[in-house]
Amino acid sequence: MATPRLSLSYGQAFVAPDRRHHRSSMSVSMPDERQMQSKGAAALVSDSASRNALAKQASDLSVRGFLADYYSTPEHWEIKISVHRVLHSLNAWCHGQTRQVQDGSYVSSLSTLIFLGRDAHLFHVGDTLVFRLRGAEFEQLTRDHVTDLGGYRYPARALGMDARVDVDYAAIPLKQGDIFLFTTQSVRGTLMPSDYVGLIRQDASDLDAACERLAQAAKERAGERGYGSDSFCFQLVRVDELPDATPDRPSRVYGDLPIPPELNKGDRLDGFEVDDVLSRTAHSRVYRVHDIKSGRTSVLKAPSPELSNRNVYLEHFLLQQWVVERVHSPFVVRVVEPSRPRRYLYYLMRHVEGVTLTEWVRLHPMASLAQRLDLASQLGKALQALHRRDLIHQQVHPDNVLIDPHGQVILADFSACHLRDVDGHRRSRRLVQQVGLNEHSAPEYALDDEVGRRSDQYALASTIYWLLTGDLPYxxxxxxxxxHTDLEQLSYRSARSLNPEVSDELDEALRRALDPQRSLRFRRLSEFLYHLKPVRHGREESSIPGERKEPTKLWQCIAALLMLLLVLSWWLR
Known part of the structure; x- marks a missing residue:
């Protein structure tokens, strides 16, 4: 007899002549069997304020973004960790976009239920509504986070409203036959609980028809009470079948894949042959491999075999893959999807033909200031791509930066990369200390202080200082x-004193980005990168006496010639 699996049915209805102009968005995602076992099914509703010019874009983006990012998180992560990381990252993006637009905002409410096994996990921000109908009991599961302003009710604690978001969470045991209703705040004042129960139970076998009945009844009730009825939406999800109760398998924590054994040149693994061993550290192994069938070269990274029982590192190892997959930038290395199923725990990255920044400096001792500043600017853009995803790199130094034959910078190491403000700063610092501090690490790592994006700014500035001068700033x-008393002994050495080509303006920018006190550095990385543009320094240099001497002499000669002609004309009269 087949083992019972989680089975769901759903229906939807919008009250709008044109769904493209609706300010709400809903979705139910039921992935393939493998992801259904690890990630479950997701149902969600999003809504933005009626007076928001970007309401439709905001709600659609939050739904699509959530689903794309949630199902991209490592399968071994717990649901709560995955969803919180996705929501914090999505909130940071929406908040950043909101600050850049003048009309409208990307602020939206969002409620989602993740159905996995015999439980549902509710996550909620803002004022969207989720109800549960169990038998004749109709219960609201979400709290209304709203604020009254000028006679209008606006969502509070919503996505994109602030730099941080507070997410409500609840674990809900499921029973077969449970029905969950997703809707928005606009339905308030129309239907009573008894109306919901009666309209849904009228024919619960057809959930689309039930949603249509709810939408029509809400529209009629709103019309009777004299207010708009074109913004209602309803989504019903019913639990048709539940799996048998089984204990969690220990392998769920790490995934079912074993760590690869130690590999050497010529060894084969999952259809790949090792061409070279690029790195062996206490935490990981990095190999250059090629696909035996296609011949495609890539880089394979796996945990060190000695770490098979070190659960914390294995969790972070899979975070590295997730980081690389979701950051899209020409300055950040890309993940390569294997052509066959994996039998071991590893991930593949695009192979970059090039050298490290350390080797590049050795091979190009006569490189101009403009060339070096161009590399510095590209490295800054790589960090910006990470920061936009709410990630901090924590290990920026010359040996982690690759330069390809075309002079493009590729940031290729994520051994200490960390999602900001989710698991706490202390865990982030411990991770860096475990991987190892280096001479470009910000002081706060050694002193066990709070870290953040400005810590990356320090490491970037220190690397650039070394690139321009060949030395360290302290x-x-x-x-x-x-x-902390050691901080008082740190005295900045002017980059201009080591390299006269460095302008006073650039030297001052480096000094500020390298301030031992994190709070005194540039507030945003873009402010520091503004001072790295080679054009600025080229103009500054050309404005000093060299370029204007010849035009000045030309006009002096012309004036002298005219004076001579004038004198001759007087003489010949």
Whole structure:
């Protein structure tokens, strides 16, 4: 007899002549069997304020963005970790976009239920509504987070409203026959609980028809009470079948894949042959491999075999893959999808033909200031791509930066990359300390202080300082600091004193980005990158006496010639 699986049915209805102009968005996602076992099914509703010019874009984006990111998270992550990371990242993006637009905003409410096994996991921000109908009991599961302003009710604690978002969470045991209703705040004041129960139970076998009945009844009730009825939406999800109760398998924590054994040149794994061993560290192994069938070259990264029992690192290892998959930038290495199912725990990255920044400097000792600043600017753009996804790199230094034959910078190492403000700063610092501090690490890592994006700014500025001068900004390397009193002994060495081509303006920008006190650095990375543009420094240099000497002499000669002709004309009279 077949083992019972989670089975759901759903229906939807909008009250709008043209759904494209609706300010709400809904969706139910039931993935393939593998993801259904690890991630479950997702049902969600999103809504934006009626007076928002970008309401439709905001609600659609939050739904599509959530589903795309949630099903891209590593399968071994717990639901709560996955959803919180996705919502915090999505909130940061929406908040950043809202600050850049003048008309409208990307603020929206969002409620989602993740159905996995015999439980549903509710996550909620703002004022969207989720109800549960169990038998004759009709219960609201979400809280209304609203604020009254000028006679209008606006969502509070919504996506994109602030730099941080507070997410409501609840785990809900499921029973066969449970029906969940998703709708928006606009339905308030139309239907009573008894109306919902009667209209849904009238024919619960057809959920689309039930949603249509709810929409029509709400529209009629709104018309009777004299207010707009073109913004209602209803979504019903019914639990048709539940799986048997089974204990969680320990392998769910790590996935079912074993760590690869130690590999050497010529060894084969999952249809790949090892061409070279690029790196062996206490935490990972990095190999250059080629696909035996297609011949395509890529880079394979796997956990160190000695770490098979170190659960924390294995969790972070899969975070690295997730990081690379969701950051899309020409300056950040890309993930390569394997052509066959994996039998071991690893991930593949695009192979970059090139050298590290350390090797590039050795091979190009006569490189101009403009060339070096161009590399610095590209590296800054790579960090910006990470920061836009609410990620901090934490290990920016010359050996983690690749330069391809065309002079393009590729950031290729994510061994300490961390999602900001989700698991806490202390765990982030421990991760960096485990991977290892370096001479470009910000002082706060050695002193166990709070870290953030400005910590990446310091490492970037330190790397650029080294690129321009061949030295470090302080006589004492920051990874050797032992106490806060050591900060007072750090005295910035002017980059201009080591390289006269560095302008005073650039030197001052480096000094500020390298301030030992994190709060005194540039507030945004873009402010620091503004000072790295080679054009600025080229203009500054050309404005100094060289370029204007010849035009000045030309006009002096013309004036002298005219004076001579004038004198001759007087003489010949």
């Amino acid at each position: 006589a004492v390397p920051t990874n050797r600091l032992r106490s």
